[in-house]
Amino acid sequence: xxxxxxxxxxxxxxxxxxxxxxxxxxxxxxxxxxxxxxxxxxxxxxxxxxxxxxxxxxxxxxxxxxxxxxxxxxxxxxxxxxxxxxxxxxxxxxxxxxxxxxxxxxxxxxxxxxxxxxxxxxxxxxxxxxxxxxxxxxxxxxxxxxxxxxxxxxxxxxxxxxxxxxxxxxxxxxxxxxxxxxxxxxxxxxxxxxxxxxxxxxxxxxxxxxxxxxxxxxxxxxxxxxxxxxxxxxxxxxxxxxxxxxxxxxxxxxxxxxxxxxxxxxxxxxxxxxxxxxxxxxxxxxxxxxxxxxxxxxxxxxxxxxxxxxxxxxxxxxxxxxxxxxxxxxxxxxxxxxxxxxxxxxxxxxxxxxxxxxxxxxxxxxxxxxxxxxxxxxxxxxxxxxxxxxxxxxxxxxxxxxxxxxxxxxxxxxxxxxxxxxxxxxxxxxxxxxx
Numbered sequence: 250x251x252x253x254x255x256x257x258x259x260x261x262x263x264x265x266x267x268x269x270x271x272x273x274x275x276x277x278x279x280x281x282x283x284x285x286x287x288x289x290x291x292x293x294x295x296x297x298x299x300x301x302x303x304x305x306x307x308x309x310x311x312x313x314x315x316x317x318x319x320x321x322x323x324x325x326x327x328x329x330x331x332x333x334x335x336x337x338x339x340x341x342x343x344x345x346x347x348x349x350x351x352x353x354x355x356x357x358x359x360x361x362x363x364x365x366x367x368x369x370x371x372x373x374x375x376x377x378x379x380x381x382x383x384x385x386x387x388x389x390x391x392x393x394x395x396x397x398x399x400x401x402x403x404x405x406x407x408x409x410x411x412x413x414x415x416x417x418x419x420x421x422x423x424x425x426x427x428x429x430x431x432x433x434x435x436x437x438x439x440x441x442x443x444x445x446x447x448x449x450x451x452x453x454x455x456x457x458x459x460x461x462x463x464x465x466x467x468x469x470x471x472x473x474x475x476x477x478x479x480x481x482x483x484x485x486x487x488x489x490x491x492x493x494x495x496x497x498x499x500x501x502x503x504x505x506x507x508x509x510x511x512x513x514x515x516x517x518x519x520x521x522x523x524x525x526x527x528x529x530x531x532x533x534x535x536x537x538x539x540x541x542x543x544x545x546x547x548x549x550x551x552x553x554x555x556x557x558x559x560x561x562x563x564x565x566x567x568x569x570x571x572x573x574x575x576x577x578x579x580x581x582x583x584x585x586x587x588x589x590x591x592x593x594x595x596x597x598x599x600x601x602x603x604x605x606x607x608x609x610x611x612x613x614x615x616x617x618x619x620x621x622x623x624x625x626x627x628x629x630x631x632x633x634x635x636x637x638x639x640x641x642x643x644x645x646x647x648x649x650x651x652x653x654x655x656x657x658x659x660x661x662x663x664x665x666x667x668x669x670x671x672x673x674x675x676x677x678x679x680x681x682x683x684x
Contacts, residue, residue: 280611281596281610281612281613282612282613282676282677283612283613283614283615284612284613284615284668284672284673284676285614285615285616285617285668285672286614286615286617286620286623286666286667286668287616287618287620288336288337288620288666288667289337289616289621289648289666289667290323290331290333290339290664290665291337291664292651292655292656292657292662292663292664293651293664294657294660294662295326295328295660295661295663296660296661298660299328299660300325300327300328300329300344302325302326302327302328302331303325303326303327303328303661303663304325304326304331304647304648304649304663304664304665305323305325305326305360305627305628305663306324306359306360306361306430306574306627306630306647307321307323307324307361307628307629307645307646307647307665308322308323308361308363308630309321309631309632309636309645310375310377310396311632311634312394312396313394316634316635316636316637317335317397317637318396318397318398319335319396319397319632319636320333320335320340320392320397321630321665321667322361322363322377322403323361323645323665324359324379325345326358327355327356327357328345329342329343329346329356329358330343330358330361330377330379330390332402332403333665334397335636335638335639335667337665340397341401341402343390343403343405345357345358345381345383346405348381348383348384348386348407349407349408349409349410349411349464350384350386350409350411352419353384354383354384356382356383356384356388357382357383358379358380358381358382358388359379359380359428359429359430359431360379360429360430360431360432360502360628361377361378361380361431362377362378362431362432362433362443363392363433364376364433364435364441364458366438366439367439367441367458367460368439369460369465370406370460370462374391374392376389376390376391376392376441376458377389377391377392377403378431378441378443379431380428380429380430380431380445381428382425382428383422383425384413384422384427385413385414385415385416385427385428386412386413386414386428387407387411387414387428387443387445387456388405389405389406389407389458389464389466390403390404390405390406390407391403391404391406406464407465407466408461409463409464412470414427414445414447414454414456415427415428415447415450415452415454425448426447426449426450427447428445428446428447428448429446429448429498429499430445430446430499430500430501431443431444431445431502432444433458434504434506434525441457441458442455442456442457442525443456443458443467444502444504444525446498446499446500446502446513447498448498449494449495449496449498450498451474451475451476451496451497451498451499451515452472452473452474452475453472453475453511453513453523453527454470454471454472454473455471455525455526455527456468456469456470457469471527471528473528475499475513475515475521475532476518477489479518479541481561481563487541489517489545490517490544490546490547490554492547493547497515497516497518498515498516499513499515499516499521500514500516500627501513501574501575501589501590502514503575503588504577505579505585505602506577506579507579507583509526510523510525511523511524511525512535512577512587512589513575514571514572514573514574514575514589515572516570516571516572517538517570517571517572518534518538518541518572519534519535519536519537519538519541519565519568519572520534520568520600521533521534522535522606535600535605536565536568536600536606537564537565537568538568538570538572538593539564539565539566539568539569539570539593540560540569540570542560542561542563542564543556543558543559543560543561543564544556544557544558545557545558566608567596567598567608567611568591568593569592569594569596570592570593571592571593572590572591572592573589573590573592573626574588574589574590574626574627574628574646575588575589575629576588576629576630576631577602577631578633578642578670579602579633580633580680580681580682581682584602584680584682585601585602585633586599586600586601586609587599587600587602587606588600588629588644590626590627590629590646590647591611592625592626595613595622595623595624595626596611596612596613597611597613597614597626597629597646598610598611599611599612609677609679610677612676612677614646614666614668616653616666619653619654620653620666621651621653623648623666624648624649624650625649625650626646626647626649627647628646628647629644629645629646631643631644631645631670632644638669639667639669639670640671641669641674641681642669642670642671642681643667643668643669643670644667644668644669645665646665646668647663647664647665648664648665648666649662649663650662650663651663651664
């Protein structure tokens with residue numbers, strides 16, 4: 250497997266660019282608008298009884314002929330993968346099995362996305378692409394074309410002995426600075442790349458998805474280091490406060506397939522726009538978190554960062570750290586939006602796809618008819634096509650903590666909520682015409 254590191258000059262250019270990157274976001278007059286959900290998946294519990302299942306990131310597979318048979322995939326970390334139908338009923342639960350390597354260990358599935366129209370063993374299939382933190386690699390699953398009409402939609406087809414994405418050996422993988430966020434980039438039909446972030450660092454990687462008689466794997470891994478420190482207008486340098494031994498990591502990723510543009514959330518920094526392939530253009534900071542430029546200091550007793558410097562007014566208005574899940578609503582023509590979960594205040598920021606990615610507002614998700622509000626969203630997914638009853642598209646978000654009458658309050662519960670994109674569009678005055 251070929252691995253290359255893009256030149257350090259790219260990162261230097263990025264550092265200089267952030268000094269003048271504008272904070273485009275402006276609050277709406279009445280703050281975030283509210284949309285509602287009455288459709289949520291069963292609670293997952295992160296304890297031994299619940300199989301250490303902690304929800305994190307969803308993906309939506311849209312059936313090519315009958316959208317009512319579409320499914321939602323979701324990672325549950327050590328609890329593996331879940332598959333749900335459009336009524337949020339669980340169809341399949343897959344454990345995080347050991348990776349097919351001689352030194353493979355039981356997995357931890359962090360993020361998931363879909364690659365459409367891939368040739369696998371002579372058949373054209375759609376693939377679920379999953380980041381496995383405990384093995385620093387990707388895992389691959391074919392999606393049965395019957396979708397929700399079958400009881401076992403996913404089948405693993407990961408090739409054996411795949412290389413580590415970010416680490417030189419198994420000992421280094423044990424430090425857990427491993428594969429984290431993932432999104433799929435498809436520049437041409439039948440061709441796909443995974444874009445992956447590394448936990449605890451500023452690195453992004455791309456890997457070409459390949460297929461052989463042994464299964465699905467990857468090759469041509471390339472890395473790009475994003476900035477970890479930022480030049481400020483007064484001539485000083487700001488470094489986000491992190492736990493010792495880690496950097497300001499990125500996780501949430503979404504790709505505008507029409508322009509081969511990656512949108513990446515750096516949790517304590519903001520939202521980046523990154524041209525693909527990596528290194529072909531200069532990344533740009535679209536918007537900053539509200540506390541950008543505020544100096545904090547790590548407190549080893551509380552294991553938190555304590556503010557020690559003034560607010561210089563350099564932050565944005567819509568993203569309260571952590572900036573987490575990212576996806577793209579892809580409308581007709583060049584109509585479209587980037588949605589980012591603002592985990593720190595339980596909201597979602599929305600930006601236009603064109604020009605300077607102007608911020609167009611933000612929203613909250615309120616639960617009705619027995620569903621609870623969405624809080625602490627780690628990940629989200631958007632389908633820009635009709636999906637069963639969601640005729641103008643579908644948004645699915647992670648929710649933590651999950652609460653409600655049927656949830657055990659003594660256990661760490663998470664789940665996923667479904668929201669019609671049409672309700673988001675109506676609330677913010679956006680376009681909601683599927684392609």
